[in-house]
Structure formats: structure tokens, C-alpha cells
Amino acid sequence: MSAPYACDPEQSRGRLHPEEESAHRSCYQRDRDRIIHSSAFRRLKHKTQVFVEHEGDFYRTRLTHSIEVAQVARTISGALGLNGDLAEAVALAHDLGHTPFGHTGEDALDALMAPFGGFDHNAQTLRIVTTLERHYAEFDGLNLTWDTLEGIAKHNGPLVAPLGDDTATTGVIPYALSEYNKVHDLELHTHASAEAQAAALSDDIAYNNHDLHDGLRAGLFTEGEIAPLPIIGEAYAQVDRLYPDTDPYRRRHEALRRVFGVMVADLLETSGAILRDSGAATAQDVRELGYPVIRFSDDMFGRLKEIRQFLFTRMYRAEKVMAVRARVTEALEELFPIYLNDPSLLPQRWQGDVARAEGKAALARLVADYIAGMTDRYALQAHARLTGRDVLAGLEDAGLYQR
Template identity: 55%
Template structure:
């Protein structure tokens, strides 16, 4: 992937044309509004907690494997590089990339599935909604407002980074369930985030940078964990040929270097394809502004059809050989039990919550109490959730 010097294109989101923040405040003389958004995200408590939240493996299983923090940083790096090549606002793309996983529970998708099941009588749980709750409510650091008071463009990008949530452009997953209440209430009463349109181009880049990062780095983690072998990748389109090419070019290369060299080539191939296909679509559609791009009714940032097929084939392989591996299943089953146990205890006995959380609840087993409990559990790290479970359920534990 060759990246030329930064030239901002007409369809980029421009910081000087931002729709602003919900709560008006003086802007920084030395940073654009999107740089400031990025910096607020990095300095948030939720971002720091990603260090000890699972990507695939439970955090304590090994210190090499990726966490939500390392994943988010990798997504941001890929998003910046692609945005630079396309003439987009790198800072906005980076901000969306860094924020996109803030709402994940401990123990990755296993924790989210468990918490969603627990919250089913109270409207369910969705990590994208939880990210929005963090950005608009739960981060309580600033004197003048709750949340981070990010720009309209950053909030819109985070909420819609996978596409529209309403209307004909929404995908099957979005159409299958009601609009999350936190997002619905915010749009109805505070800012219209135009949920029926595609997001700006930078958010579209961040979404596919996420795909590029987690697919390729899960190959790396899965191989190093011994969940599958290099030979098992031989029949996976794109991946198998790249590993074979590196092995032929460097005979006898040690495994760790073979993996890294192959993965970095895969990332480059996918990013280059994305840039080329996106440039083709932009040349065809000729949007004159980010607003025009949002109104086109389809994604402008995309893989080519062939690379899209490769991406889906790799996802299928990883689902079958990694995410459903018995070693991962053992960890995730334990994680689900931890989340379920904690939820049931806190909802039935909210006085077991820390004081500042207990004060936000009302009677046991009510929607408000359940929502507070979900916020509390979702903010836990893997390690804290395991320690809290031991403190509450092990009769011989003497810690407080």
C-alpha cells in the first residue's frame, strides 16, 4: 500500500465545518475538534480499562494475546493509513476507531452474550449502545457535562460505523431488533444523528479497518495459541497462498517470523484493495462533500467483490477453528457463568454494589436497577470480574 502525502479531498469530513458539540464550549486553539475528540477518548477511564478486557482469550491466559486495547490501537493505525491515502480526516477516523469497542463487556463476546441474556427482560444489552452510553453519560469527569461531549460527527460515526440503524440501508441485524433505547432517546431529545443514512467516510474506514485488524491478528493469536496450524490455512483463500509465498521465498524461516511476515502482507493486501475499490466508487459517484456522500444510500468505502469473498472465507475459518475451539469454549463458558452470577446477585441484592452505584438503583429486580447493574458489569475488566466473583461467591475468601 503506497500512501501519498496528505491531500484532503472534497468528500472528507472537515473539522471547521463540524456541527459542533451538544454542550457548547470553547475549542482548543492548537487542536482541531476531531483531534480533541480523539484525545478525550484516549484519556477516558473506559479506554484505560480496555487494557484488561478480552479480545478472544481471557486476559490472564497469556500476556502476548491481544486485548481490546491493543486491538483498538491497531484498528486506529490502519484507519489512519487508509484515511491518509483517501484524503480523509485522519483524526476523525482515529477517534472513531479508538472509541468503537469502549462498550464491550469483560470476556469479549461471551460476556456480551451473557449480559444480553440477563438483560432480556429489561430490553437487552448491546455493546454499541453501551459505547454510546459511555460517550454521552457514563464518563463523569468534566464539570459542565456527563460523557465526553464529542462532536456530532464523532458520535454519528461511532453509532453508525457499521452502517445505518434505520431505513432501507440498515442491515438484517439492525432490522431484527428495536433501536437501542439510549440511542433512540438521545436522537429524539438531544441531537439527530440521522440514523437512516450511511455515516461519513472516516467512520466507514474505521469499520473496515476493524475487520482487517481482527481477522489478521486473530490468525496470529490463533496460531501462537496452537488452536490451529499454518498447514490448516492452506485452503483458505488469500491466506493460504500468502503463507505459501512467504515460506517459498524464505525457506526454513522460523515460525514466529513466518507468521508475522505473512500477516503483515495480508493486512497490506486488504488495505490496498480497500483503497482501490473505494477510489473507484468515489470516482463513479463524485460526491462533492461528506454530506453528499452520506446521502448516496450505499457504502462508499468497501472491499472489492473478490476481497469481500476472501474476507468472508477467513471469518468462516476463524469461527469454526478458533472461536468454537474447545479451549476457547471452556474459557467462554466459565466467563458466561461469572457474568450471570454477578448480574443475578446484584439485581436481587443491589446493596452489594459499591455505594456510588447502589445510590443509582431503586428496588431490587426493576428495570432501573438492572440497567445500573449492566453498566457496572460492562465496565469491569476480566480480572476484576473474576476477583469480584470470588469475593462474592467463595465462602473462604477473606478479601473485601
């Protein structure tokens, strides 16, 4: 049974372009399905999570990560009486705007776009689902409901100061989001729905768990090195008591799934109490509370902070990861001015947009759109074709990269 503060598809604020709704699916289910069938979603299978996509078949990509986030979001939503379809739609869409090479690519594009408004992957996600996906006859984008668009834009919290609060610091709204908000007000001063907040914390749960798993598989650290970390040591000890003779791979899986379960259980207990105490009687009440309702306990937040710090040092800043990061940053830094100086190199279907672009900033935004949409391998191939060199050459011989 749905809680009173859950989003109700019958009460959705609708779509920017009115459509006749489906007779068989709720509006949120339709949003989810449009996201799954989008070109941007398919490309996630060849985009980096931490490792370059084709470096190993067993590591997570943005696609597998998004599916895992969606599964956690549905579990949390079901336990808290929220709308699982909306939470799933936001979760599946949350990384559509990621560049090739993950946050490395985002940092590179943000620096390249600094003179033209910058680049932010969350804002780029909104740009994709409202403008860049062009499959429907009557509109650009996917024409998602206001509720899903709000969740995409604000799942990490409000982007500007609350209305009437002159003392709060106003956030810097990313260019792509600011432009869209001028035509479709997403109420950037409020929190998102509880469903979108659930999707955001599901992202944290998923990557904290699977980055540990991928880091172990890659040999960046060992079980012994993560055993002193909060939650993890207790999980391994429990597995050893229950299954003293299990093989190392089963032991790892059993331990890490317990870590996963501890995070989810803490979030459900903490969030359930916050929601009960909030007095929220509608989804709009949740938005206007002024604080998030989906969160970890303070104790769990502190524990996860320690795990994140370990991952930052030993995985995200590992020598082999940093070596590849430097090279792919170089590739994007060289690709961007090539396309900007000669936009005829963009595909034919982009030439209409090139012709309509007014000024260098508009053209730079198109180039950023094109590069951001590339997969890892396509970006490397495009760079090699246009520059005549392999940007990753030499790393394999040094043991820092595997093709």
C-alpha cells in the first residue's frame, strides 16, 4: 500500500507536451520505458564506471551500475510505501548524461566548456531527455513527466536557495538545467520527491558496494586491506563463522552482499523514522520540508565516509587508473578543438544544428553534446582517426592498461 507522501501517477503534473496517456501503463511506467528504449541508455553499456569500458568484461559499466541502482531504488521504495516506478525511472536515467571515461571525461569537458557555461553530467542528463533524444514526431526529447524531470534535476537536493530566504547561499545552476528551467519550472528551490531521494541514495549504496568488488577483482587491494574498514570486517567475520570452508570467491560475494544489506537496512530504518516524524501528508509536503527524508543514520554516514576515503585513495587514485585518466583527458582535450574549429567533421545529422547555432558558445555546446554522447571506445577511435595516434600507446607495456 502506498504511503500518503508517495507520488501518485494519477496526480502527476503531466508532461510539457500534452499526450494521451497509455491505457496499460501509468505515466511513471511509461517514463521508465522511454528511458530504457533511448539511445543514450543503450550507450551506457560502453561507458566507464571506473575502468575504461573494454579493459575487462567483468567490471561494471554505467549500464550495469544503473540497473543495480534501479534495483536498490525499487527495494527501498517498496519498503517505505513509495512509488517504485518513479524511483526506478529516476535511477535508470541518473547517469544518461555521463561522458566517455566517467568523471574523468566530465572534468575534462567542464574545463573545456568553462568559457561557455561549463558542463555537468546531471544537467546533461536533463538535456538528453528533453532535447537531444530525437525519435518522436511531435517533440524533441522523451517528454517525460514533470515528476521524473524534477527527480533527475534535484535528486541530490535543491539547486537554489529556498524562496524568501535571503541568507542562504544561492547555488550555481548548471547551464543546461538553467536553460530548460526557463521554459518548464522544476521548482529548483525545493527538495525532490522521496522517490528521487531514494534513487540518489541507491546510487551511493550501489557504487560503494560494487567498487569494492571491482577493486578486489582488479587487484588494487586485498580482502586483508579492507578488513579493518567499518562494516566490512564484521561481514567477513560473519561469513567465516557460517561458512569456514567456502572458497575465496564465494567468501567475497557473501561478505559484500552483507555489506550491501547493512547499508539498505540502516537507510530504511532511518528514513522510515524521518518520514513518520515529518508529518508529511503529501508528496508536495516532502518537497517543502526543507530537509531530506531519505538518508543514512549519522553513524552509518560516518562509516561510509571512511570506506569512500579508502576507495578514493586506493581505487580512484590508483596508479593504473590515474595513468589511463591522464591519457583519456588528453584525448578529449584534443578532440574538442578539432570539432569546434571544423564542425563539418560532426556527423551529417548534426549539420542542421550546426547551421542554426548562433555564435561560438552555441557551437561549443553542440560539440560538447556530441563528445559527451560518445562511448569510451568511440572516443578513442575518433581521436585516433583525427590525430593519427593511439593515446593509450605504451601503457599496456608498462602494465598500466589492458586492451
